[in-house]
Amino acid sequence: MTTMSVSQLQKCPTGITGFDDITGGGLPRGRPTLLAGHAGTGKTLFALEFILHGIERHGEPGVFVSFEETPAEIAINVASIGFDLALHQLENRLRVLHIDLGPDELVESGEYDLDGLFLRLGAAIDATGAQRIALDGVENLFAAFDDLRILRAEFRRLMCWFKDRNITAVVTTERGVATITRHGLEEYIADCVVTLDQRVDDQIATRRLRIVKYRGSAHGSDECPFVLDRNGFIVMPLSSAGLDYPVSSEKLSTGIGSLDSMLVGGIFRGSSVLVSGRSGTGKSSIAAHLVNAACARGERSLYVALEESPAQILRNMSSIGFDLKQWVDAGLLRFHAARPTARGLESHLVALSGMVEEFTPQIVVIDPITSLNSGQDSERVKAMLIRAVDLFKSRGITSLFTALTAGDEAPESTSVAVSSLVDVWLLLRNLESTGERTRALYVCKARGTAHSNQVREFLLTTEGVRLVDVMLGASGEILTGSGRLMREQQQTAERVASQADADQRRAILERRRRELDAKISALRAEYEEEIDALNAEIEQGHELSSRKSSTLSALARVRGNTGSAE
Amino acid sequence: MMDASPHNDMTPEPRPENWLLRLYIAGQTPKSLAAISNLHRICEQHLAGKFEIEVIDLLRTPELAEADKIIAIPTLVRRLPEPLRKIIGDLSNTEKTLVGLQLEPKHGHLLDG
Numbered sequence: 001m002t003t004m005s006v007s008q009l010q011k012c013p014t015g016i017t018g019f020d021d022i023t024g025g026g027l028p029r030g031r032p033t034l035l036a037g038h039a040g041t042g043k044t045l046f047a048l049e050f051i052l053h054g055i056e057r058h059g060e061p062g063v064f065v066s067f068e069e070t071p072a073e074i075a076i077n078v079a080s081i082g083f084d085l086a087l088h089q090l091e092n093r094l095r096v097l098h099i100d101l102g103p104d105e106l107v108e109s110g111e112y113d114l115d116g117l118f119l120r121l122g123a124a125i126d127a128t129g130a131q132r133i134a135l136d137g138v139e140n141l142f143a144a145f146d147d148l149r150i151l152r153a154e155f156r157r158l159m160c161w162f163k164d165r166n167i168t169a170v171v172t173t174e175r176g177v178a179t180i181t182r183h184g185l186e187e188y189i190a191d192c193v194v195t196l197d198q199r200v201d202d203q204i205a206t207r208r209l210r211i212v213k214y215r216g217s218a219h220g221s222d223e224c225p226f227v228l229d230r231n232g233f234i235v236m237p238l239s240s241a242g243l244d245y246p247v248s249s250e251k252l253s254t255g256i257g258s259l260d261s262m263l264v265g266g267i268f269r270g271s272s273v274l275v276s277g278r279s280g281t282g283k284s285s286i287a288a289h290l291v292n293a294a295c296a297r298g299e300r301s302l303y304v305a306l307e308e309s310p311a312q313i314l315r316n317m318s319s320i321g322f323d324l325k326q327w328v329d330a331g332l333l334r335f336h337a338a339r340p341t342a343r344g345l346e347s348h349l350v351a352l353s354g355m356v357e358e359f360t361p362q363i364v365v366i367d368p369i370t371s372l373n374s375g376q377d378s379e380r381v382k383a384m385l386i387r388a389v390d391l392f393k394s395r396g397i398t399s400l401f402t403a404l405t406a407g408d409e410a411p412e413s414t415s416v417a418v419s420s421l422v423d424v425w426l427l428l429r430n431l432e433s434t435g436e437r438t439r440a441l442y443v444c445k446a447r448g449t450a451h452s453n454q455v456r457e458f459l460l461t462t463e464g465v466r467l468v469d470v471m472l473g474a475s476g477e478i479l480t481g482s483g484r485l486m487r488e489q490q491q492t493a494e495r496v497a498s499q500a501d502a503d504q505r506r507a508i509l510e511r512r513r514r515e516l517d518a519k520i521s522a523l524r525a526e527y528e529e530e531i532d533a534l535n536a537e538i539e540q541g542h543e544l545s546s547r548k549s550s551t552l553s554a555l556a557r558v559r560g561n562t563g564s565a566e
Numbered sequence: 567m568m569d570a571s572p573h574n575d576m577t578p579e580p581r582p583e584n585w586l587l588r589l590y591i592a593g594q595t596p597k598s599l600a601a602i603s604n605l606h607r608i609c610e611q612h613l614a615g616k617f618e619i620e621v622i623d624l625l626r627t628p629e630l631a632e633a634d635k636i637i638a639i640p641t642l643v644r645r646l647p648e649p650l651r652k653i654i655g656d657l658s659n660t661e662k663t664l665v666g667l668q669l670e671p672k673h674g675h676l677l678d679g
Contacts, residue, residue, distance in 0.1 A: 097632075099635075099637065100635055101637075102635075106638075106652050106653075106654055107651075107652070107653045107654070107662055107663075107665060107666030108653075108654055108655050108662065109653055109654070109655040109656070109657050109658065109659040109660075109662040109663045109666060110597075110600070110601075110604075110655035110656035110657055110658030110659050110662075111597050111600075111655060111656045111658070112597065112638045112639060112640060112641075112654045112655045112656065113597070113638065113639055114637055114638055114639070115592040115624070115638075115639035116590065116592070116624065116631050116636035116637045116638055116639050116641065117637045117638075119592060119624050119625075119628050119631045119636075120631050120632050120636075120637075122628075123628050123629070123631070123632065141637075144637075145638070
């Protein structure tokens with residue numbers, strides 16, 4: 001044999017939705033797990049799913065041992081969630097044993113052991129080659145015998161026997177008053193202990209699961225809500241085991257061009273967007289844009305309407321130019337309308353998760369998330385939304401939540417404290433000035449995007465939403481609506497006025513230039529006249545003097561013969 | 567069928583005096599051996615001549631554990647007279663064993679046999 005290194009604890013997936021996520025893969029393989037809970041908390045269903053998923057998904061045969069319900073009762077219970085026990089038993093992958101402890105009075109005389117039980121379990125394990133076993137309701141076994149000393153010893157022996165055979169076991173039992181289990185079984189099952197709990201708040205039952213202990217494995221100690229519905233036992237992790245879902249760098253258009261440019265190209269695919277604002281600020285319109293743009297690209301969108309009926313939403317959106325009904329007809333848009341108060345939060349999440357699995361949308365809108373808050377404690381709502389965001393992100397779904405800000409709240413606050421969860425937060429505000437109310441949009445937050453810090457005026461037109469740059473008033477205040485228009489007109493007038501002024505001054509200059517030119521021409525003409533006159537005068541003078549000298553030389557010649565030549 | 571018409575002479579007369587006891591063991595363990603010898607001793611004392619003991623070793627016939635719903639070993643089953651009674655343990659506590667078999671003197675209409 002090679003030397004055994006300390007091998008990592010092997011996990012045995014339960015197949016129970018959500019449970020394997022919070023345990024990092026399931027139960028400790030080859031070891032027993034204790035599942036404790038009061039009556040009606042879903043222990044039997046958990047144990048059954050563990051066995052049946054093992055058979056159906058992991059090819060691991062199993063034995064289900066009931067110390068309470070008869071096989072017929074069990075078969076009925078699981079048929080409702082789609083399991084066929086008879087078939088698995090027929091094909092030797094499953095044995096359902098009913099350990100009937102009966103009402104007969106047992107008399108105990110001297111020492112005994114539970115070899116009969118061991119033999120029966122052994123036969124079932126051998127017949128199926130079982131790798132998993134569930135012992136459901138072991139408190140009944142303890143109640144049937146008087147000698148607890150023997151029972152404890154035998155129970156311990158049973159657990160060791162499973163370990164020796166490398167069988168992964170789930171043992172369910174009642175909660176005790178001061179201890180986890182009534183018979184202190186947690187003393188014998190030290191590897192993994194899970195408790196189930198049910199409480200009723202505001203007439204809504206909430207079930208919670210907690211991993212009390214998981215030796216050798218990291219686990220969250222938080223209570224995780226779970227539900228039992230037609231899909232079986234579903235655990236909702238408070239937060240996914242990791243935040244390691246793939247992220248996309250693809251930008252999606254919000255359907256509003258000017259908003260896309262504020263967000264430098266739009267929102268990342270798979271990100272979550274919060275649109276918050278008071279009543280009537282246009283939150284749903286932004287949602288409609290996103291949905292419309294997605295459907296136009298051929299993507300599927302799921303619109304969860306928690307306040308308005310789908311018909312009402314379709315009508316309202318057609319008033320701002322959206323024909324969303326065409327996408328409904330084309331099968332690209334699906335509405336899910338639900339009254340939040342009608343069901344518990346967990347049921348909402350389960351319904352949502354079911355629709356996401358089935359419809360596989362690329363976009364999910366929840367409008368508005370704040371109505372989940374009615375009658376609920378906000379921590380629970382937040383926890384639910386974290387799980388919703390995780391659900392969407394893990395599937396690369398882009399989600400948009402609208403949140404209604406109540407009248408007495410600061411505009412930046414949302415009654416559901418989810419702003420920290422989302423990637424993009426658009427804030428819509430009503431602005432009141434110059435005797436009217438207008439809308440403005442800010443990008444409060446946009447993770448991973450150098451977004452615009454500016455405020456835009458938000459116009460709802462018959463062609464949808466339009467964002468307009470706001471004007472700043474003389475003292476730097478934001479001007480929207482007619483205030484903006486007035487300011488625009490004023491500025492135009494000022495521009496026109498200064499234009500006219502310039503034209504006039506330009507004309508004066510021109511006139512003066514022309515005057516100057518005229519003066520220059522006149523002066524030049526005068527000067528040229530003078531020059532001409534002067535030149536003529538000089539010319540005349542020269543002619544006279546040359547004529548005079550020739551007369552003198554003629555005279556000299558005549559006189560020279562008598563004088564100088566002799 | 568007996569209690570349906572106790573005075574019906576058509577049914578064959580059962581032998582109410584005959585006790586049918588079945589002891590389930592799993593191998594020759596000290597507890598099993600003790601149970602066998604304790605049972606024989608008690609029967610010889612209290613049911614001499616009208617008892618029949620059948621010892622079933624579940625290691626040889628394991629399917630009977632399921633069929634007869636045996637959990638604890640050893641288990642003694644009083645099959646006759648009816649109703650069925652079960653006593654578990656090595657039968658070392660004679661008093662409790664007699665209570666289990668309903669052979670205790672104060673209940674014991676059969677004790678004088």
